[in-house]
Amino acid sequence: MAVLTEEQSMLKDQAQAWSRDESPVAKFRQMRDSGVAMGFDDATWSDIAAMGWTGILIPEELGGSGMDHATFGVVLEEMGRQLVASPLFASSLVGASALLLGGTDAQRQRWLPGVAAGDAIVTLAVDEGPHHRPEGIALQVERSIDGFTLTGSKTFVLEGGSADAFVVAARTSGEPGDKAGITLFLIPSDADGISVTSLKMADSRGYADLTFSNVKAGTDTVLGEVDNAFDLLDALLDRARAGLAAEMLGTACEAFDRTLVYLKTREQFGQVIGSFQSLGHRAATLFMDMEFARSCVEAALRAIDDGSDEVPILCSLAKCKAGEFLHDMSNDMIQMHGGIGMTDEFDAGFFLKRARAAEAAFGGQSFHRRRYISHFGI
Template sequence: MTLFTDDQKQLQEMIRPFFAEEGAIKPQLRHWRDTGCKDGFGHELWKQMAGLGLTGLAIREADGGLGLGAVEAGLVLEEIGRNLSPSPFLTTAVAAVRALEGSAQAARWFPGILAGDTVAALAVDEGRNHDPAGTALKAERSGNGFSLSGTKQFVVHGASADLILVAARTAGSPGERDGITLFAVERDAAGLEVENVVLADASQAARLTLANVAVDGDAVVGEVDGGWTPLSRALDAGRAGAAAELVGVAAGASALTFDYLRQRKQFGKLIGEYQVLQHRAAHLYGEIEIARAAAMKAAELIDRTDPRAELMVAVAKAKAGNVARLAVQEGVQMHGGIGMTDEHDIGLYMKRDAVLGELFGDARFHRARVAELSGY
């Protein structure tokens, strides 16, 4: 990974204080959780992010966006993870934008995303585990369009979304990449039933049931039977972004932990002076730096359209997931009993890791992808 450019450093300097203040845990995560918000995030913060140009960060300049890439998105997501800032940035401004770019649907949805008025969701999985190729939801020809029938699980922001990108099967059998088509479905479509579910970290996902949902031919994103191309583009961008956010979760949790080690006294001595805890802290710091390098390298390869990007994305998501899990576990353990209370923020990082680690495939899924892509 090369050093950040001056523009990337300026972006980082702008967003770090913004998320530390406006996106901090108390005014955002705890507030929306404790008020039982059905969205799980604040639309005002989403509008503020639009005002900074962040919602259009990955949208091409010709379409009104900033025309930046996965590296810049990763910088934003690391700060989101560090502060546990709830927002639809990953699903909307990263994954959905990458799916829609170059399609006829871009003109329909990008203005709303740019303005911070539109939220998008990606409906891919149908079972317990992440398995895009296992898509079984049917899309059958009906007049000039299609009729969609089936179910989807773990659709993050599904109940809040104005746009739901639905992977459906127009040909072939579950397990095959060919024959999948990606559809842009509006949330008020007749026959679409949405069951909202509160996740462990207080974010919201949905179970979708589609019963003969009618869409016209213009709802196809990309080509009929060729949806794997925009879908994989969206998933890899989402996975690289999730890896960066997991690095932020790990960094935020470790910052709380290291600060606690410098303040907490036991038997008249700061616990950070005990060598065994110093060794654990040093090991954790090194692991976070490795995960950050992997996440940024994956983003860089995506931006260069390097054929190795798919492999590095899998490496980054697996590594970041493992490191975030280490960081939150070490954090709770080193905090002792207080780490198990809701009053302390360290437990919130553990909950976010539990959800984010599963999104777009967990560490086990991506280790298997690394083996597959390496020829094993």
């Protein structure tokens, strides 16, 4: 692990202790069993807000603590370890980043203090089909003298059922598939013409489909430039990818640790099963994947904080490598635990289901391989 600053190691300790003591995987199980439609429980969310993590990225004058993405990554990794379900990622990282990257002063003043306090949830509505394809945006916009009218749909919107506002990526010109012609709007979830349908997904987290029918948006709702927001969207998506990769790394590391304990305690043929080379070598190979994924995640977060040119390539690398490791680890967690791993009573299923949902969000491994290699001119 990279050398942490004093602030980061304090936050890490705090996040580790809180999630272990107050919000362990058992808490997630309770939430799932209770069938909460929102995909998180209010008490957990209030705790997170009370500790100030909701304001990590937000400047002090707007109610936050103005820290960086590497620091947020440390907290998200700990959340990932215990599968803590909350809008922290969707709102305090993605929603806040949209405003920080593209918001006007008025928009920031209006929304960021609420996001920092955990009172307002702002989330990104980007995808329209089963796969992440940001340039494929079709949601139609008609321009009028006093603003815009949005018609179309969005799907798999994180925390869509509990959001107070949506950052909506929409098409103001061109065709789906064009990078030009995309505009971002910030629209309150109670605007006329928006309907929200919650989705029940395998990972039990909050997702929703949105329908926009003739939703009016004034010129003051535009984030960034009209017709020219693809770069802004891409920068925002990269922050989302790196942050989610940090959470995924935490989830996978926890799956690794729990599996390693099992290899050291489960006995068959009169010996611990970890003494069999077929399992020991797999564990050692997974250890390599874990170290590699960590290097990529830390490099991506650092690149964002440094404003490096390598942000796109490193964020694709981080999302892909964290995704590959989490994918394999969540499978091997079940396989190495044998039958018990298949039971709902055991936690491995939660890791597996969360793994696939997080892999798919903001581009899976295949998406990021294509995005990565396109930088090399082939």
